[in-house]
Amino acid sequence: MRFKEGDKVQFIENNELIIGTIKRVNNDVGWVDLKVSDLSWFFRKLEDVVKVKEPELIAVPRFAADWIKHCKQREYDLACLLDYEDSDMSAEMYEWLISSADNQELLARAWLDGYEVEKEPLYYVQLIQGICGYLNVRNDGIQFLNSRGQTAELKTRFTEKEIKAMDKGGAYWQFAVPVDEVEGEA
Structure with a gap:
């Protein structure tokens, strides 16, 4: 070895x-x-x-990671982490936790063994077919169509939440294409 x-x-x-x-x-x-x-x-x-075999880190949603961090900062124990009846837990965290016993176990494992934050899928917004049909957003908020190349000043890859938060986000979401799909074609 x-x-x-x-x-x-x-x-x-x-x-x-x-x-x-x-x-x-x-x-x-x-x-x-x-x-x-x-x-x-x-x-x-x-x-x-x-x-030593390290346990594989568990992937949890961002809000679950934020909740774990919140609880550790306040020196809560595992029971407080999972107590959704009498806590200052966010609604999103509460809904996720009560939706499945598997989520409760996942949260407990993340608390005990460590975790990483799930990477949110990224999307291009392709409004027109072709190389210059992708939504681009500059740092100052100006939107225009161009290629899908992203720079420090220009954003072309967005999370679902970012797309839906834009003006006309509901319409843009209909044209969202997963980055992995487009990158795989290149």
Whole structure:
């Protein structure tokens, strides 16, 4: 197994499972330097250590991530996180949480094991067929049609929420095309 600096590994020392971080790998002699704490370092043969399997991060919606952050800042526990009866939870979070027991379990797993925020799908608004038929919005809010190339001053990829929030957003939404679909054609 190939190790690199920063890998989290485990090994047995005096019948105790020790977890440490690799600080240096010496493949020539087959040893690794491990830091277990500020005061504790170990040197082990490569074959005596195994990589710690990190749990895969759970993807949660932005509002769920905001709720977890809110609860951690207030030093709430898991029970408070899931208590939707007597809390300052947003309506969106409340609806999502009560809609499914799976969502409650997902939120609890995210709290315990860590999470990442779901990436919202992005869309182009293609009002006219052809290379210059895409909605472009400048930083100053001016809208016009051009190519789908996005720059720091020009936005061409939007979330559903951004499209629907625009003036004429309901109409624009009918012309929304997932970025992945268009990029796949290129």
